[in-house]
Amino acid sequence: MTAAQFRAHGRAVVDWVADYWERVESLPVRSSVVPGEVRAQLPAEPPETGEPFEALLADMDRIVVPGSTHWQHPGFLAYYPSGASGPSALAELLISGLGVQGMLWQTAPACTELEQLVLDWLAGLIGLPERFTFAGGGGGVVQDGASTAMLIALLAALQRASGGQVARAGVERGRYVVYTSAEANCGFEKATRITGLGTSAIRFVDTRADLSMDPMALRTAMAHDAAAGRIPVLVMATVGTTSTGAIDPVPLIGPVCREFGAWLHVDAAYAGVAAMCPELRWVNDGVADFADSYATNPHKWLLTALEFDACYLADRSALTDVLSVLPEYLRNSATESGAVVDYRDWQLPVGRRFRALKLWAVIRWYGASGLREHIRYSVSAAQQFAAWVEADDRFDVLAPHPLSVICFRLRAADDVNRALLDAVNGTGRVLLSHTMIRGQFALRVAIGGCATRLEHVATAWELLSEWADIVAGPN
Amino acid sequence: MTAAQFRAHGRAVVDWVADYWERVESLPVRSSVVPGEVRAQLPAEPPETGEPFEALLADMDRIVVPGSTHWQHPGFLAYYPSGASGPSALAELLISGLGVQGMLWQTAPACTELEQLVLDWLAGLIGLPERFTFAGGGGGVVQDGASTAMLIALLAALQRASGGQVARAGVERGRYVVYTSAEANCGFEKATRITGLGTSAIRFVDTRADLSMDPMALRTAMAHDAAAGRIPVLVMATVGTTSTGAIDPVPLIGPVCREFGAWLHVDAAYAGVAAMCPELRWVNDGVADFADSYATNPHKWLLTALEFDACYLADRSALTDVLSVLPEYLRNSATESGAVVDYRDWQLPVGRRFRALKLWAVIRWYGASGLREHIRYSVSAAQQFAAWVEADDRFDVLAPHPLSVICFRLRAADDVNRALLDAVNGTGRVLLSHTMIRGQFALRVAIGGCATRLEHVATAWELLSEWADIVAGPN
Known part of the structure; x- marks a missing residue:
């Protein structure tokens, strides 16, 4: 790849990433592909001669993005965040x-x-x-x-x-x-x-x-x-x-x-x-x-x-x-x-x-104060989320939550809680994960991704609240 | 970092990398900094507030580049190559x-x-x-x-x-x-x-x-x-x-x-x-x-x-x-x-x-044939280098070399060979490494970097040939 080609393709990749970050919120957080589906769309044999770089970017859009669960989606609240900020991506x-x-x-x-x-x-x-x-x-x-x-x-x-x-x-x-x-x-x-x-x-x-x-x-x-x-x-x-x-x-x-x-x-x-x-x-x-x-x-x-x-x-x-x-x-x-x-x-x-x-790159771009602000924002959003859960007598918060992880469950059987998790994740607007606490199934929210704002945490709560009655069924 | 900022800084980074690859041959392969010199140029404390991304790129030029031995220099023939090609860098x-x-x-x-x-x-x-x-x-x-x-x-x-x-x-x-x-x-x-x-x-x-x-x-x-x-x-x-x-x-x-x-x-x-x-x-x-x-x-x-x-x-x-x-x-x-x-x-x-x-990205960009061509070019350049060494009765080739690594030494004491290595590396135009073979000090050339061409291998040989008489002294 010549320097001129690198400059041209490099611009295209920078734009691809920026476009992805701008549109990721419109995608379902969790990929819906089934095992083998990604591979089946790709050639079984490597190309004998080189391909244009555009072909790779096209396959990113056509295959890799639909085949990915979007950790950079602002509604990604599962596991722990993966902090792919702009400065750190450029540092790569x-x-x-x-x-x-x-x-x-x-x-x-x-x-x-x-x-x-x-x-x-x-x-x-x-x-x-x-x-x-x-x-x-x-x-x-x-x-x-x-x-x-x-x-x-x-x-x-x-x-x-x-x-x-x-x-x-x-x-x-x-x-x-x-x-x-x-x-x-x-x-x-x-x-x-x-x-x-x-x-x-x-x-x-x-x-x-x-x-x-x-x-x-x-x-x-x-x-x-x-x-x-x-x-x-x-x-x-x-x-x-x-x-x-x-x-x-x-x-x-x-x-x-x-x-x-x-x-x-x-x-x-x-x-x-x-x-x-x-x-x-x-x-x-x-x-x-x-x-x-x-x-x-x-x-x-x-x-x-x-x-x-x-x-x-x-x-x-x-x-x-x-x-x-x-x-x-x-x-x-x-x-x-x-x-x-x-x-x-x-x-x-x-x-x-x-x-x-x-x-x-991260420390220089954000400065210590910018990083503290990110931490504080996450903690504050998590505390708001916890307050919503605690104020709703259909739910229990299950563990202390001084930082940005909240574990909670519906006052119902494990199966109902599993169904609630599946239903909320199934909307594609947020992704929560789960854990077991003292033998009980718990839903789990972790806040701290680059793009997550309070509104996304609020969406998670709205979906949980809405689906809670549906999965619990008529009483 | 907003998407717009990412696009702008991303272009600057792409250009920085392309510029670096274009000028790396003009830099001495091996850094001449002494221990502590890089760190001494940087602030002991992290910034409290964020800095412009340009400041980081300026420090790349001012501190990181002079503080680096240039593995992407076409004259880098030490250890093994580190293959930072365009498509693989963009994939990062x-x-x-x-x-x-x-x-x-x-x-x-x-x-x-x-x-x-x-x-x-x-x-x-x-x-x-x-x-x-x-x-x-x-x-x-x-x-x-x-x-x-x-x-x-x-x-x-x-x-x-x-x-x-x-x-x-x-x-x-x-x-x-x-x-x-x-x-x-x-x-x-x-x-x-x-x-x-x-x-x-x-x-x-x-x-x-x-x-x-x-x-x-x-x-x-x-x-x-x-x-x-x-x-x-x-x-x-x-x-x-x-x-x-x-x-x-x-x-x-x-x-x-x-x-x-x-x-x-x-x-x-x-x-x-x-x-x-x-x-x-x-x-x-x-x-x-x-x-x-x-x-x-x-x-x-x-x-x-x-x-x-x-x-x-x-x-x-x-x-x-x-x-x-x-x-x-x-x-x-x-x-x-x-x-x-x-x-x-x-x-x-x-x-x-x-x-x-x-x-x-690498396989798709180069294709299998392009990758084979890269391997073959390296092997061919190495065989040419070995032929030069073998044809010169001041030198011995010390080990079989079917691929792209050549180990050799001057017919002289270890100290003279060490001096030869230091002298050639000291020119900044190439970087060779060394090893010990059956208890004897050996110079070592490994070919296969992205930018290395036969001319760089020829330069290495010319420098070795020139310095061999100087370090060996008058006989």
Whole structure:
């Protein structure tokens, strides 16, 4: 593709994206394709000769858009938002255009140093302690998601707990145990399987009435394991669980971890960024005093396109001890000087894109104040939604909702609630998801997408209210 | 950012990228910044209020470009190329603009089905067997890089070797062993550490004169371990080693794996895509008969922007057994129908971008014939370079070079060769890297970047030839 062709097609792609964002509200949020339908519309064999770029854009309209559930639709209130803002999308193009590979400081100095800087910026914005910054001896790294951050934390914790042995000798079956709440993200279970501990090494600690981890139950479990000769390696506390947004009591969990010498990882994938607002800074309470590692995902609530998890460690050497392998072909004077960070030692793959550009673009475009405004708007809209639900005696709100996730249900059987979810989603105007709370089916709304305004949240409530009587049937 | 602002800034970004590609040849390939220099030019604190997008582009020019080693420079001949072609860069913008998250088929059907299709296309293009395609019961998945593919293969292999036990019970220390050659990529060592086996579980098999794995030595090592009661879990063969491009004899390694019941993973990160050309199809010899998994990186030689590894498995259930965790909040009817693939079960993180769009754009723009032409051009330029080196009796070529990697040295001490590398790289016109071959320092050229033409390879040779006499000194 010549530069002139790139300019022409590039303009067309920019317009395609802008047009998509302008019209996405007119599309049904959820795709109605059936399994196999997208593939069936595409040629089974690749083209032998090149096609015009217009053909690809035409297929985006004809096949990909109808085959997609629209995460950028303002009525998308399911799971967590995926923050594809303008500046972060444009940064993706800069990343690919520059096309550097930052495995070593030496192979792309700006890629490494900008990542260090931007993650220090974010640490300051959300009130993380100095020891998670590079100046404080720790530091941040961009991972693809919070599950990977859990895996990274677990690897470092195992290395520390084993006195530096596991990287060489491997794990000992049955020796190490890890703790999280039953409400924690499924990525934690993946991480224990990947690291060779196996699911059997997890203790799912009971939760309290507010669905946060019970620190007393944690202490009991750890004491039991320690008495049996097992080593409590890591506790993962969650700040904003995936299911209900529950916030584990880190200030109470921290001392228990310390008592048993366990690594404390705080998974604040969704809620951590809320700490940018002084009035919500409390979500990170306890982190400064107790956490060994911490992760939050700007790609959820902070207007940053996938895949962007900010993962922090206080003791970076525990991690690099496990992940550093230096073959001759990567040796270089900068690494040997000890004056640089080589991010390939902080992650699973060797190579890496210039990931920091995305968050750099987002923070510079919106400014700290603009980002706080986005967080506050989401929280405010969520509180309004909760107020509507609470004021309607057909419904119950099922969990605390200090931020932007609301879980609720109709006072009716699970099947009726499922039918309500299907009916509302079936309108195509909004998309909600669901979860289970204490064995009961719950509907779930998460607010925080780039385009979602109060009017879309209001639409969700109107549809719920309208359909509630229909699905409940005549009484 | 409004749609109108996005259109305006988007045009500016497209032009910035096109301008960068047009002028990159005029820049020194390697950045001359010193550690800390990039960061020192940037504000220590994030902006409180938003800045114009122009300010970011100005800093790209003022700080990021001088702080970058230019992987897209046509004289970049180090490591492996990073293929940031026009269509793949534009696809990145489409990915972020669409902004879908494809953890489940249900959350973005086109994201999943297009990935299945495009990876089946690639499998056909490089001659992989039917069992690596979805129609054949296996399938491909996009990972971030070849190291992650190694990890994925090892997880599946451990699950199979343990009769499905490790995901639950964890690994047993000292029970499992894995094999690769001493020339294999360092990602393999990372993978053994991450999975809890530890470095001590690796047997680095001796290589033959051509630096490929010695199948006889492999067999001896496996027999020894098996006799000692250890389980040979996996052998990783490399098609195109990172150091010299050596190709392990998969047709000979395969039967040994089968004899001992070990999983055979073929890491063809660099060279696998060469098989698109019938005359180079032999690089994948043995894969069809013996491999359990296979990975190749379009982001190296196939004009696809980072991060894009195509990872194939014949038995996908071994992998999904380890990585599938289905919390209530992700339950959905499509998954329960069994009719769809949920890619979150094929990877470490839960969430994922619409990765397939990049390779789709590349294959459609260039067509299979255009991609073959790119491969052939690189091979031909490399052979020309090798011919120049071989014809000069000051130099020795140190390893076979059937593809586009050439390792060579001056007939002089290591220090003189290091000085030659520094001198040539110091011109800023080309960038070569180095490796060690049989204990000797070797210079290394890898050809295959989007913009590299024979003239740039010729420049590299002219500079080497010119500086060779200078660094060798008067004789």
